[in-house]
Amino acid sequence: KDQVFQPSTVASSEGAVVEIFCNHSVSNAYNFFWYLHFPGCAPRLLVKGSKPSQQGRYNMTYERFSSSLLILQVREADAAVYYCACYSSASKIIFGSGTRLSIRP
Amino acid sequence: NAGVTQTPKFQVLKTGQSMTLQCAQDMNHNSMYWYRQDPGMGLRLIYYSASEGTTDKGEVPNGYNVSRLNKREFSLRLESAAPSQTSVYFCASSEGTWSNQPQHFGDGTRLSIL
Numbered sequence: 001k002d003q004v005f006q007p008s009t010v011a012s013s014e015g016a017v018v019e020i021f022c023n024h025s026v027s028n029a030y031n032f033f034w035y036l037h038f039p040g041c042a043p044r045l046l047v048k049g050s051k052p053s054q055q056g057r058y059n060m061t062y063e064r065f066s067s068s069l070l071i072l073q074v075r076e077a078d079a080a081v082y083y084c085a086c087y088s089s090a091s092k093i094i095f096g097s098g099t100r101l102s103i104r105p
Numbered sequence: 106n107a108g109v110t111q112t113p114k115f116q117v118l119k120t121g122q123s124m125t126l127q128c129a130q131d132m133n134h135n136s137m138y139w140y141r142q143d144p145g146m147g148l149r150l151i152y153y154s155a156s157e158g159t160t161d162k163g164e165v166p167n168g169y170n171v172s173r174l175n176k177r178e179f180s181l182r183l184e185s186a187a188p189s190q191t192s193v194y195f196c197a198s199s200e201g202t203w204s205n206q207p208q209h210f211g212d213g214t215r216l217s218i219l
Contacts, residue, residue: 008145031205042109042210043148043195050205083147087205092163095140097147 002026004096006084011102018074020099022084023066031087032067034060037098038080046082076103107131111196111211118186118218126181126214128196134209136202137179138163139171141192142213148195154179155202186218 004024012018022032030050037043046069047053047060054060059070071078084096109130118124130137138153140163150163154173168190170182179198183190193215197208 033207040212042212044210045207048205048207092150092153093208095148097145 002086002094004084004086004094006082006096006099008097009100009102011104012074013104014075016074018071018078018101020069020071020082020084020101021066022068022086022096024086024094025065026086026094029065029086032060032062033083033085033087033093034058034067034069035083035085036080037083043083071101074101074103076105079103109196109198109209109211111194111214113214114212115215116217118183118216120186120188120218122186124183124186124216126183126194126196126216127178128180128211129178130196130198130209131177132198132200132209133176134198134200135176136199137173138197138199138208139169139179139181140195140197141165141190142195143192151181151194153202188218190216191218192216 006022033048034046035043046058047055057072061068081098087093112127135156139151140148152171154160157176172180193213195213196211199208200206
């Protein structure tokens, strides 16, 4: 079954680099998407691609079956849910169950 | 720049009542989607519309119907609401079907079924 896996929670301290890991079992997957979701708001795309990429404080690593989202200089305002999603030409885009990031002051 | 607009934002229904959730996008996107989000379950696809005039089932279609009214609008209908359909519903759109284009989401509709 095509699935995307990510940890349910990650905790960090302010100013640190946070890594949220994602791996998948999606057939022929070649694109990853990372979304940020604050409750009550629309999920928002942070970074995407089929190779390592960076958008501001957000870095995305890329391997054949996994990706990590790295958030640099994490702040209290970054506390949210982060979704990893995987696109495959053979199947639909599949979302992970989301990782809730908590920040210790 | 409204993007994807969902109405209503909140709704409470009684079991057995019917309801239509509305979604409109102003980005001239071809594809539109309905998801539900439940605690610990992430975003699960209910139905999608690859292009105007077409609709297809997603992962959890039972209990729902959809209508792609035109290119801009994609509605989700609950014919006989059940408590298991209590959830947050998100509409999304993208330029193409399952392409490498990202999906743009609305702010969600929080639906409670009593």
